[in-house]
Amino acid sequence: MSRYSRITGTGSYLPPKRLTNADLVARLASSGVETSDEWIVERSGISARHFASDGVFCSDLALQACNKALEAAHRKPQDVDLIIVATSTPDMVFPSTACILQGKLGAHGGAAFDVQAVCSGFIYALTVADALIKTGSAKCALVVGAEIFSRILDFKDRGTCVLFGDGAGAVVLEASQTPGILSTDLHADGKYVDLLCVPGHVNGGEVQGVPLLQMAGQSVFKLAVGVLEDAARAVLAKADKTEIDIDWLIPHQANIRIMQSTAKKLQLPMDKVIVTVDQHGNTSAASIPLALDYGVRSGKVQAGQTLLLEGVGGGFTWGAVLLNL
Ligand code: UT7
Numbered sequence: 001m002s003r004y005s006r007i008t009g010t011g012s013y014l015p016p017k018r019l020t021n022a023d024l025v026a027r028l029a030s031s032g033v034e035t036s037d038e039w040i041v042e043r044s045g046i047s048a049r050h051f052a053s054d055g056v057f058c059s060d061l062a063l064q065a066c067n068k069a070l071e072a073a074h075r076k077p078q079d080v081d082l083i084i085v086a087t088s089t090p091d092m093v094f095p096s097t098a099c100i101l102q103g104k105l106g107a108h109g110g111a112a113f114d115v116q117a118v119c120s121g122f123i124y125a126l127t128v129a130d131a132l133i134k135t136g137s138a139k140c141a142l143v144v145g146a147e148i149f150s151r152i153l154d155f156k157d158r159g160t161c162v163l164f165g166d167g168a169g170a171v172v173l174e175a176s177q178t179p180g181i182l183s184t185d186l187h188a189d190g191k192y193v194d195l196l197c198v199p200g201h202v203n204g205g206e207v208q209g210v211p212l213l214q215m216a217g218q219s220v221f222k223l224a225v226g227v228l229e230d231a232a233r234a235v236l237a238k239a240d241k242t243e244i245d246i247d248w249l250i251p252h253q254a255n256i257r258i259m260q261s262t263a264k265k266l267q268l269p270m271d272k273v274i275v276t277v278d279q280h281g282n283t284s285a286a287s288i289p290l291a292l293d294y295g296v297r298s299g300k301v302q303a304g305q306t307l308l309l310e311g312v313g314g315g316f317t318w319g320a321v322l323l324n325l
Pocket of ligand 1: 035036039043158160162218220221224254255258282284312313314
């Protein structure tokens, strides 16, 4: 009998501190950095983002999202035999945020590890969890995207600091006899490392290099638009489907213009695209599960529908997952 993986519950969490563009404009002005609500909205579609308070860590955001996903799936932490956390802003150098999360959940003994693929992280994590479930290595997985990008932003660089936010999203992915995940497609190209990076590391107790996000925005934008279309077409072809079969496109939420461009290339109207970038900003690996959970809880995204999830980010990494909810 065939074995598939299927999402049985979603959850998400945003830290309570919400900054509108006006709040950020005022904060940046006090350090001589000039920006405006008009520029941020026009160039990115972002109006607000959430920032975690000091003392709150990635695993704390992940925990809240996981508790909601488990509740939606009618599962307990003890049912979970695999935890994968996609993050680029882990609590510590090691152990993994997934292990820290496992301890906080009180779910002992299953496998737990992090995946680091920046903004494509959730797509990578979902693909790995799907494969582990299909091969029988796991039955009930928590797949999480969680980030505190506010900690790695350069608030002197107006080209990046206005774009990102913090948050977490999670899904429970379970073994099933009917297909949930239909096809997956992952890629990376390491020749683009410098386009989007945090080029710092720890050596002898000191941070060396620049531990803050740097991005060549326009180059990333152009690459993103091309590879997202390729990944979308690849998962559709692998599952023997076409654009017409897509009920919802749930893309990485980096920039409304990138989403509009992808939708146009796939001939999808924007009312088939879940958009949260306006309220969340770019939450990197958390953005897709946050958008998915928003879609589900708002009643837009419903059981039985076909969803195309896709992400792109530092590395350069990109990929897509096509699934039936
Ligand atoms: O999550 C991973 C994937 N990440 C992405 O997909 C992000 C991709 N890139 C983008 O979304 C866009 O490139 C940005 C939103 C980052 C920038 O938009 P853009 O249309 O590419 O603007 P730009 O970088 O070409 O900058 C245009 C102008 C520049 O001024 P000059 O040189 O034309 O005088 C910038 O200095 O806008 C200026 N600018 C700003 N002005 C006001 C840059 N940032 C700001 C700002 N406020 N915050």
